[in-house]
Amino acid sequence: MGIPVLVIGKSGSGKSTSLRNFDEKELALVNVLRKPLPFRRKFESTICTDDYQTILKAIFNTEKKSIVIDDAGYLITNHFMNKHSTTGGGNGVFNLYNEIGDHFWGLIEFVKNKLQDDKIVYFIMHEDKNDFGDIRPKTIGKLLDEKVCIEGMFTIALRCMTDNNRHYFKTQSDGSDICKTPLEMFEEKEIENDLKIVDTTIREYYELNKEEK
Secondary structure (H helix, E strand, O other), rough: EEEEEEEOOOOOOOOHHHHHOOOOOOOEEOOOOOOEEEEEOOOEEEEEOHHHHHHHHHHHOOOEEEEEEOOHHHHHHHHHHHHHHHHHOOHHHHHHHHHHHHHHHHHHHHHHHHOOOOEEEEEEEEEEOOOOOOOOEEHHHHHHHHHOOOHHHHEEEEEEEOOOOOOEOOOOOOOOOOOOOOOOOOOOOEEEOHHHHHHHHHHHHHHOOOOOO
């Protein structure tokens, strides 16, 4: 089974920048918004799409062991914006939310159940604050949050943070967000904003490269 990893943060907090230390041949990138990366390196394995079937096929067939879906939250947003005006009211809207939830849930489940054991897929998403002040992945409406508790489908969830000019990942929650990592995976509650280091740490923790070595 593959390993899905959730990465959330505000716009400009360094989510995409955290990819900067991956080699251009090392990472497969799904660029949902077709936006330029915030650094010069370009990854040779890149697709620009928000089509679920295209993404499923690409992440299954790629030889790359590390995969990033940036920004995965716009799979939800684009789905809603492309269809909400034609659904009408009442049951039509309810069915649309169900469809959106089913598709996103299905993508995460595909990673967990269909990919090779040594593949890690990073779901990069914007964060949002609910009515209780809790920080969660940004979705579309309360109905979807109730239908799919996104963070509950991940064992590893990091939050991109900024403090003046410092950018870092939070690895454990202070009670106000959904950060979480397995016991003893990271010694510190705050680590460098570097997804390559995170990737290496996950692989060592789960011994994903043991057979290769």
